[in-house]
Amino acid sequence: MILVEKTGLVTGTLIQRYKRFLADVRLEDGSIVIAHSTNTGSMKTCWEPGDRVLLESAANPNRKLKFTWLAVERPGGWVGVETGMPNRVVAEAARRDALPGLSGLHSVRTEVKYGAENSRIDVLAQDAEGRQVFIEVKNTTLKAGEWALFPDAVTERGAKHLRELQAMVRGGHRAAIVFFVHRTDVDRFDAAREIDPAYATELDRAADTGVLVLPLAVRLVTSPGANGLWSLGWELPGLLPWCPRR
Numbered sequence: 001m002i003l004v005e006k007t008g009l010v011t012g013t014l015i016q017r018y019k020r021f022l023a024d025v026r027l028e029d030g031s032i033v034i035a036h037s038t039n040t041g042s043m044k045t046c047w048e049p050g051d052r053v054l055l056e057s058a059a060n061p062n063r064k065l066k067f068t069w070l071a072v073e074r075p076g077g078w079v080g081v082e083t084g085m086p087n088r089v090v091a092e093a094a095r096r097d098a099l100p101g102l103s104g105l106h107s108v109r110t111e112v113k114y115g116a117e118n119s120r121i122d123v124l125a126q127d128a129e130g131r132q133v134f135i136e137v138k139n140t141t142l143k144a145g146e147w148a149l150f151p152d153a154v155t156e157r158g159a160k161h162l163r164e165l166q167a168m169v170r171g172g173h174r175a176a177i178v179f180f181v182h183r184t185d186v187d188r189f190d191a192a193r194e195i196d197p198a199y200a201t202e203l204d205r206a207a208d209t210g211v212l213v214l215p216l217a218v219r220l221v222t223s224p225g226a227n228g229l230w231s232l233g234w235e236l237p238g239l240l241p242w243c244p245r246r
Contacts, residue, residue: 001096001098001235002221002233002234002235003089003092003093003096003098003233003234003235003236004085004088004089004092004233004234005231005232005233005234006056006070006231006232006233007225007229007231008056008057008229008231009054009055009056009070009229009230009231009232010027010028010054010055010056010057010067010229010230011027011028011052011053011054011055011224011230012025012026012027012028012033012052012053012055013025013026013050013051013052013053014047014048014049014050014051014052014053014072015032015049016049017037017043017047020037020040021036021037021040022034022035022036022037022065023035023036023037023053023069025053025055025067025069028228033055033066033067034065034067035053035055035065035067035068035069036065036067036068036069037069037081038068038069038081038082038083038084039081039082039083039139039141041152041153042152042153043081043141043152044142044152045074045141045142045143045144046072046074046079046081046141046183047072047074047079047081048074051072051073051074052072052073053069053070053071053072053073054069054070054071054072054222054230054232055067055068055069055070056068056070056082068082069081069082070082070085070232071220071222071232074183074185075185076183076184076185077183077184077185077220078183078184078220078222079141079182079183079184079185079220080139080141080182080183080218080220080234081141081182083139085182085234086137086138086139086178086180086182087110087122087123087137089180089218089234089236090122090123090135090137090178090180090216091108091110091122091123093236094108094123094125094135095108098236099236100214100216100217100236100237100238100239101176101212101214101216101239102127102133102135102176102212102214104127104128105125105126105127105133106125106126106128107125107126108123108124108125109123109124109125110122110123110124112124114134114164114168115164115167115168116164116167117160117163117164119160119161119164121134121135121136121164122135122136122137123135123137127174131172131173131174132168132173132174133173133174133175133176134164134165134168134173134174134175134176135175135176135178136161136162136164136165136175136176136177136178137178137180138150138151138158138177138178138179138180139180139182140179140180140181140182140189140215141182141183142192143183143185143186144192144245146186146187146188147186147188147189147190147243147245148179148181148183148186148188148189148215148240149189149190149191149192149195149245150179150189150191150192151192151195151196151199152192152195153195153196154195154196154198154199155196155199158196158199159198159199159202161177162177162199162202162203162205162206162211163202165177165206165211166205166206166209166210166211169209169210169211170209174212175210175211175212176211176212176213176214177203177206177211177212177213177214178214178216179213179214179215179216180216180218181215181216181217181218181240182218182220183218183220184218184219184220186240187240187241188215188240188241188242188243189215189240189241189242189243190242190243190244190245191203191204193244193245213242214239215239215240215241215242216236216239216240217236217237217238217239217240218234218235218236219234219235219236219237220232220233220234221233221234221235
């Protein structure tokens with residue numbers, strides 16, 4: 001089941017990514033455009049020059065950068081690089097009661113302030129028993145062998161979110177950390193223990209506290225159209241196993 005779909009997308013060949021926000025792309029007609037990259041992180045293992053990419057045209061004709069970079073095709077499959085999509089897809093799955101690992105959700109809201117450390121929860125819902133369910137979503141794209149790993153750089157903000165979720169569980173609510181594995185060439189998940197051991201320790205502690213750890217398998221469904229434009233859809237077929245990579 002496709003939960004969110006983008007249509008009318010343009011294909012091109014990636015030349016370079018630079019200054020965190022920018023990517024040069026050669027379109028099919030040979031012209032070169034500068035696309036906006038919403039992912040300002042390291043994007044390790046996500047791209048190489050020469051990869052095929054999918055771009056979305058800006059709805060606002062006055063926007064300086066006319067395209068946004070959505071996905072890139074790596075040797076093992078497509079990787080989603082638009083960082084706003086995970087929250088949108090997870091919220092839509094929750095609204096449809098189709099979120100793997102969490103059933104019976106309703107009254108879904110997004111970007112709600114909460115916690116003692118001045119945070120915003122990505123998705124807040126209620127379960128069938130009326131308990132609040134706090135869902136934090138992490139875009140996960142780093143690959144090492146068959147593993148998807150998070151984070152790709154040290155993240156104190158991510159550790160803070162884990163502490164907030166634990167506090168919600170101790171307060172009698174439910175909480176989950178969703179790792180949105182935004183690529184199709186991996187089959188298991190773990191924290192990036194070598195990159196951020198403090199985050200890995202906090203994740204283990206959160207799981208022991210009762211926070212659900214949900215590594216979502218994400219299927220990116222691409223389809224070329226007769227007019228040369230493509231569509232890109234997001235499906236959530238299930239969960240990946242959490243396998244500590246020692």
